[in-house]
Amino acid sequence: xxIMLSSTPSSANPTVSYQIKDKNSSxxxxxxxxxxxxxxxxxxxxxxxxxxxxxxxxxTGKYRYACRFGNNCVVDKFQRNxxxxxxxxxxxxxxxxxxxxxxxxDLTGKQKVPRIRKKPIDEELLSHVLRLHGxxxxxxxxxxxxxxxxxxxNIEAKVVKGDMNMSNxxxxxxxxxxxxxxxxxxxxxxxxxxxxxxxxxxFRMARTEELSEIAHRRAIAAVDWVDSLTEIAEVAETEDKVxxxxxxxxxxxxxxxxxxxxxxxxxxxxLCLCSHSYVPRRLPPEFNETNHLSNVLIDRTLNELVAxxxxxxxxxxxxxxxxxxxxxxxxxxxxxx
Numbered sequence: 001x002x003i004m005l006s007s008t009p010s011s012a013n014p015t016v017s018y019q020i021k022d023k024n025s026s027x028x029x030x031x032x033x034x035x036x037x038x039x040x041x042x043x044x045x046x047x048x049x050x051x052x053x054x055x056x057x058x059x060t061g062k063y064r065y066a067c068r069f070g071n072n073c074v075v076d077k078f079q080r081n082x083x084x085x086x087x088x089x090x091x092x093x094x095x096x097x098x099x100x101x102x103x104x105x106d107l108t109g110k111q112k113v114p115r116i117r118k119k120p121i122d123e124e125l126l127s128h129v130l131r132l133h134g135x136x137x138x139x140x141x142x143x144x145x146x147x148x149x150x151x152x153x154n155i156e157a158k159v160v161k162g163d164m165n166m167s168n169x170x171x172x173x174x175x176x177x178x179x180x181x182x183x184x185x186x187x188x189x190x191x192x193x194x195x196x197x198x199x200x201x202x203f204r205m206a207r208t209e210e211l212s213e214i215a216h217r218r219a220i221a222a223v224d225w226v227d228s229l230t231e232i233a234e235v236a237e238t239e240d241k242v243x244x245x246x247x248x249x250x251x252x253x254x255x256x257x258x259x260x261x262x263x264x265x266x267x268x269x270x271l272c273l274c275s276h277s278y279v280p281r282r283l284p285p286e287f288n289e290t291n292h293l294s295n296v297l298i299d300r301t302l303n304e305l306v307a308x309x310x311x312x313x314x315x316x317x318x319x320x321x322x323x324x325x326x327x328x329x330x331x332x333x334x335x336x337x
Contacts, residue, residue, distance in 0.1 A: 162195030198274035200260035206277035258305035
């Protein structure tokens, strides 16, 4: 059963503990509120249509509920209608976002502001929701924090996938070495085709001639991260975004290589890059002529970053917020207020 109940004989009121499962035996997604099947992503969590509608009606109708049984009622698919107070509290507890409810959606007839056609649910976002529902620690986060974490996870997924998430009917790409950072923010279509998918499995040793392409790919990733993150942080000026990229590019690149190396290999003597390749701790002589990497840099990265990160065994939900912290450097002066 998706919801487990337990009670203590000495207590007048039963103690209710919930154990959320992502899917039932038939493969349907499970509602985080009541445990019913056929759940979809509503207001930031997996929920059935019944709980989605209840949450919406409660907020748009401005109802005020009260519990007659000690605020500890069972909320499952059989008894979810027994106590509206406890059901609404359960909606908030699992992370439904009240700010996502739009009161105008129930209006009929011609509307002053046309409705925007609903986009299909992003599969990456759905996978993040499923993973978070399975983690006890994430349910202890407050609602805003859970939503922010999902946004950050979605940014990372889109940045890593690159052109797989972007339109194919754009103008042909220019050589990224001839494009300024300002143009990369303002002329995004011109960069399509340069956003290759980034993978960190160490299948082969990197070639010297591809190091510049790897550096440019990481620069594009930094631009995409900053562009997405500044929408959340309400940073609008291109100059501010450029300043953030210049500040974060090197530390973000080194941290990313380090974290992904710790995830993808136990080998203490290689550093994974973003092209199915790696570089060894002791570089061949020809690598020293590229000005991209050095033995000292790789040695320190492996010893001071990769080794500790490997011991920490961080989850993706812990790695991604660290990237956001690196990017939003508080010492950078921005003009947006």
